[in-house]
Amino acid sequence: MNKLTSKLITEFIGTMFLVLTAMCSSGPLAPLAIGGVLMAMIYMGGDISGAHYNPAVSLGLLVRGKLSMNDMIMYWVAQFAGAALAAVVAKVLVGHGGEGNASIDITKSLIAEFLFTFALASVVLNVATNKKQAGNNYYGLAIGFLVMAGAVAVGGISGGAFNPAVAVGASIFGAFSWANIWVYLVACFAGGAVAGIMHRVKNPDEYVDA
Numbered sequence: 001m002n003k004l005t006s007k008l009i010t011e012f013i014g015t016m017f018l019v020l021t022a023m024c025s026s027g028p029l030a031p032l033a034i035g036g037v038l039m040a041m042i043y044m045g046g047d048i049s050g051a052h053y054n055p056a057v058s059l060g061l062l063v064r065g066k067l068s069m070n071d072m073i074m075y076w077v078a079q080f081a082g083a084a085l086a087a088v089v090a091k092v093l094v095g096h097g098g099e100g101n102a103s104i105d106i107t108k109s110l111i112a113e114f115l116f117t118f119a120l121a122s123v124v125l126n127v128a129t130n131k132k133q134a135g136n137n138y139y140g141l142a143i144g145f146l147v148m149a150g151a152v153a154v155g156g157i158s159g160g161a162f163n164p165a166v167a168v169g170a171s172i173f174g175a176f177s178w179a180n181i182w183v184y185l186v187a188c189f190a191g192g193a194v195a196g197i198m199h200r201v202k203n204p205d206e207y208v209d210a
Contacts, residue, residue, distance in 0.1 A: 004071065007049035008078040014041040014053040015082035016089075019169035023090035023097060031155065035148025042140035050128065051140075054163040055079050056192030060121035063196025065207070066129050083169035090173050097174030101159050104180060109158035110187045116150035117162045117191030118198075125199045130206060164188045 021037040022030075042051040050066075052058045058075045061067040067075070090097070123146050127139040151160040159176060161167040167184030170176035176184075200207060 004074065007071075008074055010045035010049040011052060011075050011078040012082040014045050014049075014051055015079040015165050016086045017041055018053050018163075019083045019086035019166055020090055022166055023087060023169065023173045023175065024094050031148045031151035031160075034151055035144040035146075038147050039140045039144030042143055046128070046140065049075075052124070053079060053082075053165070054120070054188075054192075055165055056117050056163060056188040057121050057124050058192075059189055060125055060192040060196040060199070061129070063193055064125055064129060064199055079165040080168055083165040084172055087169040087172035090169075097170065097176075100171075100174060100177030100180075102177035102179055104158060104183075106180075106183060109180070109183050112154035112158040113161060113184055113187035114191045114194075116146075116154060116160075117188040118195050119150070119191075120146050120162050121192045121195035122198065125195060126203075130203065158183075162188060162191075 018034070018038050018041060022034050025033040038053065041053060045051040045053075050061065052061065052075060055076045058067060058072045058079070062069065062072045120143070123142050124139075127133055127136065127142050133139070147162065150162055154160060159167075159170065161170065161176075161184050164185050167176060167181060167188070171178050171181050
């Protein structure tokens, strides 16, 4: 098995468990479950694929210069496939996700999803890709807790996806409305891209030898 195949399998598995947990969790402990499984999957696959499990994070890594265009597209395929499978399994386990979230406030949701995707991608870029952070063992905690905090803070506003694959999985499951999928695609991809740009601005020393 070549390295790219191993990376894609890892991205598929990690995204699947992230989305499955998100779809099957409910109640006040749902953010803890989602952040916890993301944390665990990062430690499972971080040394193999980088443990993105999020197309917006992969876009940020492309802008950062740590991922090629071809690999990013392949990552996206694996991530969205994992999300789709997770949604189907969640339907089997807990039934249909409901009536969707067609009534969300579009402007507030765009802002919430952009800001917390930007924060998430920024954390990933700084704790998992910077040279001075090489060998750290806390990056999974940082990323998992960021997602948990975002879900608590703005989950009631936008649904708290911060991830285009999660949004697609939630739409297949029925928790999100397909009419609003563009909100998550626009806001999350924009957040990831801006995080990559800001990383280059804030950390010029990281690119000296690039």
